[in-house]
Amino acid sequence: MRASLRQIQYVLAVYEAGSIAKASRERHISQSSILAAIALAEQDLGARIFDRRKGRGVVLTAMGERYLAAARRLLSAEREFRDSLLLSGTAHGPLRIGCFEPFGPIMMIDVLSRLRERIGFFEITLLETDQVSLKRALDRGEIDVAVIYDLGPDFDCTIEYIGRAPPHAMVHVGSPLARLEAISLAQLCSEPIALLSLPLTTTYLMTLFDYVAQKPLIGFRSSHYETVIRAVSSGFGGTVLNVWPANPLPTEANTRRLRLTDDLPAPNIVTADHYGDQKPPNLVEFITELKAHVALGYRNLAPAQGAG
Incomplete structure (x- = not known):
């Protein structure tokens, strides 16, 4: 297509004004520029767009009607594209977040709720899955940012530290261990273990037991974080988790x-993204809020840690 979007707009202006001279006056465009735009558009179409009649302005040809119908659709799409870019450059543009599945219930809703309270409404898409799938989604451009552990596949992009996630235990309130302030993994192994069995997660959790030369009795497995917690709540045994929620x-x-x-x-x-130091404003705000939230959860754990 040889005619530019601006020249297509000139052609549409002629139709709306009814004559080249009137379009020139109303839009403050030289008649020569309008004539050049019409000539290019007619070359693109391969037919005349206007029947120019002396004293009667211009009349659309049948092919001209088709051309202008397509031109309106094109210009509408261009406006939508431009508006979308302008919105994306503000704190209210859409944000597509991918997170390691357990992070969804642990912190994402709290973080995003606080963010909306602070900056106002914006569209959110949240993908909750394993880290291998998140890497694939990020590389395909399906998400803007991934919230992950610094374990597993190498995310070849910008990595930003969010916070530390030390392992801790969860037990049923009826367990004798629940009366203690802190326990060892050996003590936790005195009851069955409910294991979060996600890719990479199982390997990491079992490695923790290797560190203290303990072999746990696995009594329950699930790939869903909240299901594991429900299992502990129902007396299936204890478990090891990492993020202490705020x-x-x-x-x-x-x-x-x-x-x-x-x-x-x-x-x-950590977070992973392909924006480098040119992140969209709402992504910058999201990372700031995420850091504050993770720090709050760690403070809930930290005061007694020195005593352990």
Whole structure:
């Protein structure tokens, strides 16, 4: 197509004005520019668009009607594209977030609720899945950012540190362990373990037991974080988790979180994106809110940690 979007707009202006001279006056465009635009448009179409009649302005040809109908659709799409870009450059543009599945119920809704309270409404899409799938979604451009642990696949993009996630235990309130402030993994192994069995997660959790030379009795497995918590709540045994939420989850009834006294490796929560130092404004605000939320949850765990 040789005619530019601006020249297509000139052609449409002639039709709306009814003559080249009137379009020139109303739009402050030279008649020569309008004539050049019509000539290019007619070359693109391969037919005349206007029947120019002296003293009567212009009349659309049948092919001209088709051309202008298509031109209106094109210009409408261009306006939508431009408006979408302008919105994306503000704090109110849409944001597509991918997160390691357990992070959804643990913190994402709290973080996003606080963010909406602070900056106002914006469209949110949340993809909750395993880290391998998140890497694939990020590389395909299906999400703007991934919230993950610094474990597993290499995310070849911008990584930003959010916070540390030390392992801790959860037990049923009826367990003798629930009366303690902190326990060891050896003590936790005195009852069956409900295991979160997501890719990479199982390997990491079982490695923790290797650190203290313990072999746990796995009594329950699930790939869903909240299901594991419900299992603990129902007396299936204890479990090991990493993120200590800023606010207790509704599914935590009849459970208690306990510090672990063992010196265990702790993963970091990070974000991964392809924006580098040119992140959209609402992504910058999201990362800021996420850091504050994770720090709050860690403070809930930290005061007693020194005593352990």
